[in-house]
Amino acid sequence: MNLRSISHKSPIFISTRSFAHSRRILSAKKPWFVDEEEHDEQPIAGLSTPKQASPTVKPPPANAPAYLVSTYMFLAQSPLIDPATLHLGSPLPANAHPDPDLPLPILKKVLKSRGRMPKEAGYGRGVGEGPGQGVYQWEVVAQVKEGAEMRGAVEVVSASVRNMLRREFPQAPRPPKPLHKDQKDGWELLDLGNAAVHICSRKAWERWMDPSRQW
Numbered sequence: 001m002n003l004r005s006i007s008h009k010s011p012i013f014i015s016t017r018s019f020a021h022s023r024r025i026l027s028a029k030k031p032w033f034v035d036e037e038e039h040d041e042q043p044i045a046g047l048s049t050p051k052q053a054s055p056t057v058k059p060p061p062a063n064a065p066a067y068l069v070s071t072y073m074f075l076a077q078s079p080l081i082d083p084a085t086l087h088l089g090s091p092l093p094a095n096a097h098p099d100p101d102l103p104l105p106i107l108k109k110v111l112k113s114r115g116r117m118p119k120e121a122g123y124g125r126g127v128g129e130g131p132g133q134g135v136y137q138w139e140v141v142a143q144v145k146e147g148a149e150m151r152g153a154v155e156v157v158s159a160s161v162r163n164m165l166r167r168e169f170p171q172a173p174r175p176p177k178p179l180h181k182d183q184k185d186g187w188e189l190l191d192l193g194n195a196a197v198h199i200c201s202r203k204a205w206e207r208w209m210d211p212s213r214q215w
Contacts, residue, residue, distance in 0.1 A: 060088045067165060067172040068138055068195055074164050075142045080153045085143035085205065091136050091196075138195035143205045158188040158199045165192075 057076045060069045072088040075081050144153040165172055173193035186201030 057083050057086055064088055064138065065172075065195070067169040067192075068140060070168060071140050071161055071165065071197060074161065075140070075157070078142075078157060078160070080144050080148050080157050081142050082145050085141065087139070087141040089139065091139045136194060136196045140195070140197045142197075142199055144199065144201055146202045154186055154188050154199050154201060158190060158197075161190060161197060161199070 060072050064072075068088060072086065076083055076086055142157070144157060162175060166174065173195070175190040175192055175197070187204035188199045190197035190199070
């Protein structure tokens with residue numbers, strides 16, 4: 001049979017064209033029977049975890065120094081800090097402190113950082129007769145997330161605060177370098193002159209930072 005004599009309308013030609021069309025369909029990246037929208041992976045109902053809203057951080061006091069406000073907001077954005085524990089304000093006064101033994105570790109840390117025992121040795125978190133009359137006039141308190149202290153979160157956050165203050169507030173009081181890198185008690189105090197920044201673990205928070213106080 002002469003192939004030239006085959007008409008375009010002949011059954012043989014139609015079968016050949018249909019076979020070529022079928023090969024194009026089968027060689028496609030996606031099966032022809034799969035709908036475009038169905039091919040995309042869809043989330044399984046009931047297995048998706050909704051994103052939880054982070055706790056609202058209280059606005060800092062209007063009369064707080066700018067470098068402390070920046071420290072407060074810097075800590076609020078840290079993924080290692082529990083935002084519910086953040087506090088910026090005056091240290092706890094002596095008459096509101098339930099246990100006079102609690103401030104002693106703070107004074108020991110001040111002694112180490114300043115090389116001497118401060119004259120103002122009242123109770124509370126660095127306060128003598130009342131707010132602004134003791135070792136510190138301001139304090140920033142932040143607790144690292146539970147379990148993070150075992151991975152050095154207290155030291156990492158403290159170093160980040162130091163770097164931030166040195167970079168953005170070169171004229172602000174610079175905290176002395178820690179005497180030892182490993183904070184065995186899970187608490188680091190940054191001595192800023194008339195202000196203190198407390199970075200602590202949950203255990204240190206409950207032991208030294210008076211958990212009965214409502215911020």
